Amino acid sequence: MARRGKKPKGRPINGWVILDKPKGMGSTDAVAKLKRLYFAQKTGHAGTLDPLASGMLPIAFGDATKTVPFVMDGRKVYRFTVRWGAETTTDDTEGTVAQSSELRPSEADIRLAMEDYVGEISQVPPTFSAIKIAGERAYDLAREGEVVEIAARTVSVHRLELKALPDAETAVFEAECGKGTYVRAIARDLGRDLGCYGHVIDLRRVSVGGFTEDDMVTLDDLEAAADEGRETLDAESVEAGATARVVDYGPLDEYLINPEAALSDLYEVMLSEEQAGRVLSGNSVLLRGRDAPASCDEAFATGHGRLIALGSIDQGQFHPRRVFGGRG
Incomplete structure (x- = not known):
């Protein structure tokens, strides 16, 4: 007699939550946290976001996980700040300085150099990236001290704008790009072209596919919604160390977006x-x-x-x- 399959644990909810991921949290940790908050059976996410980056991390539940590829193939918009004068081993603040320069670029020089970074461009991804080399992640190999060589690839940059020049040391950009584009690599290569070197000191993703900043929700808002739906414990239960469970998921579910929102194109x-x-x-x-x-x-x-x-x-x-x- 065939054994019956185990009943899936959790709620069979369907939809997207567009998380405004804070700095310092990994994408996997963010997905795990929301899975616990929503007590969801099935979760996934559309596009990893580095722990040092903040912003949009679309998280899918249930049927929405089947639409993840359509979101990942969509355009992404990043706002990032570059500090001139040093190139690092990771192309951001996490690495050590690999080469430096006293030269600082003018606005005219920056705008002229940017012209080469719109359209189909050739780009070597950062050594510390999720690119797989012989089945291993590049960042795992790099952290183990191995020399990592990643081949150049063609990526699409649909738009690159200079948004601000706070001082001579930094420049703020916004890039709209296709799948597989690394803005850390854009910062690195721009710095090399300008002869001053550069690395990213702040990175925020503000759009993925058809999702925009208006769709984003913070962890604090989600935690507050979960608290709103938690049971009330009596003093004796609190004394015994009991933890209040979410018994009403209505406040949390208000943040769910229909699965078809990922298919706007x-x-x-x-x-x-x-x-x-x-x-x-x-x-x-x-x-x-x-x-x-x-x-x-x-x-x-x-x-x-x-x-x-x-x-x-x-x-x-x-x-x-x-x-x-x-x-x-």
Whole structure:
């Protein structure tokens, strides 16, 4: 007789929480903390953010984890401050100085050098990065003292702006870039081009895919929402060392964003109740209406007030590839 599978621990919630990650916290730790707060069955995140960086870390729950690749492939916007005069081993404040210069660039020099960093550019990722070399993370190899050589790669920088020059030592930039772009490498290479060297002293991610700063929520806000839903303990229980549990997740769930919010760049197919039932069973459906496309490589279907499936459109029919909440 086949043994029944273990019931998953936690709540089967679906959606995104767009965390404003504080400095000093790793992405894995942030995901683990939110999983505990929400008592969620399944979690994931879209794009690692270094502990020294702050800002947007989209965290997915349940069905939203199936849309993570669409967010990771989206554009990202970073604001970062570069200090001139020194290049470090990590291209930020965590490393030691590798080379230095007394030269400081003018605004005109900076703006001229920036022109080479927009479009498709060749970039060597930082030695201390999550790039894998023979199955090992580059930063693990570097920390063990190994000489790490990473090949140059082509990345996309859609926009690079000089936002401020607080003093002769520092410059504040904003970059909109594609997947796999390292702004630490932009700072390093700009410094080399300008002959003054440079490294990042502050880094904040403000946008990922279709998510913006308005979507972000702090850990303090989430903790306050969790406290709002905690049970009240009597004095005897507190004396015994009991911990108050969250019994009402309503305040926390107010911060959940629907899974389909990650798919804003895709065509949306709105299904009738009958069509939704067919798609949930894995069947294709014919699209009606003169505005419906005849073909589309990536699309998503909604019905019953929620995300139903990811798929494609061919010859006027929506073909589900991944179903949410149905079979498969």
